[in-house]
Amino acid sequence: MNTKKIIDKIVKTSQGSIDDLVNILHSNCDAYLFKQADQVRKKYCGDEIHLRAIIEFSNHCRCSCSYCGINKQNTTLDRYRMPPEEIIDYAKKAYISGYKTMVLQSGEDPWYTTEKISYILQEIKKLGDIAITLSVGERDYDIYKQWKLDGADRFLIKHETADKALYNSLHPHSSFKNRIKCLKNLKELGYQIGSGFMIGLPGQTLETMAKDILLLKELDVDMAGMGPFISHPKTKLKNYPVGSSYLTLKALALTRILLKRPHLPTTTALEVTNIKDRENAFYTGANVIMRKVQPYKYRKLYEIYPNSTIHEKSIEEERKEVENYIKMIGRKVSITRGDSIEL
Numbered sequence: 001m002n003t004k005k006i007i008d009k010i011v012k013t014s015q016g017s018i019d020d021l022v023n024i025l026h027s028n029c030d031a032y033l034f035k036q037a038d039q040v041r042k043k044y045c046g047d048e049i050h051l052r053a054i055i056e057f058s059n060h061c062r063c064s065c066s067y068c069g070i071n072k073q074n075t076t077l078d079r080y081r082m083p084p085e086e087i088i089d090y091a092k093k094a095y096i097s098g099y100k101t102m103v104l105q106s107g108e109d110p111w112y113t114t115e116k117i118s119y120i121l122q123e124i125k126k127l128g129d130i131a132i133t134l135s136v137g138e139r140d141y142d143i144y145k146q147w148k149l150d151g152a153d154r155f156l157i158k159h160e161t162a163d164k165a166l167y168n169s170l171h172p173h174s175s176f177k178n179r180i181k182c183l184k185n186l187k188e189l190g191y192q193i194g195s196g197f198m199i200g201l202p203g204q205t206l207e208t209m210a211k212d213i214l215l216l217k218e219l220d221v222d223m224a225g226m227g228p229f230i231s232h233p234k235t236k237l238k239n240y241p242v243g244s245s246y247l248t249l250k251a252l253a254l255t256r257i258l259l260k261r262p263h264l265p266t267t268t269a270l271e272v273t274n275i276k277d278r279e280n281a282f283y284t285g286a287n288v289i290m291r292k293v294q295p296y297k298y299r300k301l302y303e304i305y306p307n308s309t310i311h312e313k314s315i316e317e318e319r320k321e322v323e324n325y326i327k328m329i330g331r332k333v334s335i336t337r338g339d340s341i342e343l
């Protein structure tokens with residue numbers, strides 16, 4: 001079957017094999033793929049783009065992810081923790097500026113006990129109709145359960161790569177098995193779950209990427225983030241090349257035509273590698289954009305990968321700028337919480 005026919009089949013049936021996906025990733029049929037993905041996005045998600053506020057509240061981490069600039073091996077980094085009241089205060093500022101989703105992200109930092117996170121969730125929920133996404137790593141079932149009861153709506157925890165051996169070599173502190181278990185536990189507990197993976201990880205092949213996308217489908221994710229691998233100078237992977245933003249767009253488009261309903265953000269990593277591809281992502285299936293809202297003194301210290309694109313603006317200015325950008329590309333700014341889209 002030629003590539004266009006395979007794309008048509010996936011759009012129609014939401015089914016595809018590893019060979020089908022590799023064929024598309026390998027082909028130069030990108031214009032057709034992107035057009036189909038854009039149409040699927042329009043049909044299932046509409047023209048709205050959801051803005052999410054993200055508060056990266058601690059760069060302490062007990063993990064050793066080989067690609068990450070804030071892993072515990074980086075002893076030269078200044079570490080910070082935002083006090084709970086400051087996190088709540090910045091969530092309030094973001095809410096007043098128009099954000100209806102707060103993503104609370106940190107390294108795996110046990111200083112924030114179950115009770116501390118519970119308190120933060122409960123206080124943010126008192127501010128108004130806000131969806132809260134946690135992104136704080138691997139925890140036990142009962143802790144996830146407690147946070148769900150305290151008001152967490154969503155949870156982001158990327159599987160990073162569907163290649164088990166590669167995953168285990170990049171994450172010596174944990175295992176692929178446990179990561180998938182966490183995602184399944186979260187789904188069972190009623191969270192809207194988000195996963196995702198990196199494009200261009202050393203050792204990754206097109207077949208791995210195909211498996212990554214099929215794993216997103218198997219997990220029935222509500223959100224999925226894909227970004228190019230960007231090496232960090234303080235990590236073991238510092239000498240490896242940056243992942244392809246073009247291949248990232250293809251993975252995004254393929255995810256859209258295969259899964260249809262997940263919220264797909266244009267990731268910061270994509271913006272950092274190629275700002276033009278941020279815009280392209282909105283024509284290839286993306287419907288979400290996230291903006292950091294924590295104080296600037298912390299932002300520079302939360303570098304999973306290097307980012308030199310930081311320009312100081314207020315939360316309101318930055319929100320306005322993104323809203324204008326969304327209108328400029330002919331899309332609408334969502335005024336809803338942007339919960340899961342059900343088929």
Ligand code: SF4
Binds near residue numbers: 062064070072107304
């Ligand atoms: S990717 Fe996340 S869990 Fe891994 S070292 Fe970085 S902050 Fe920690």
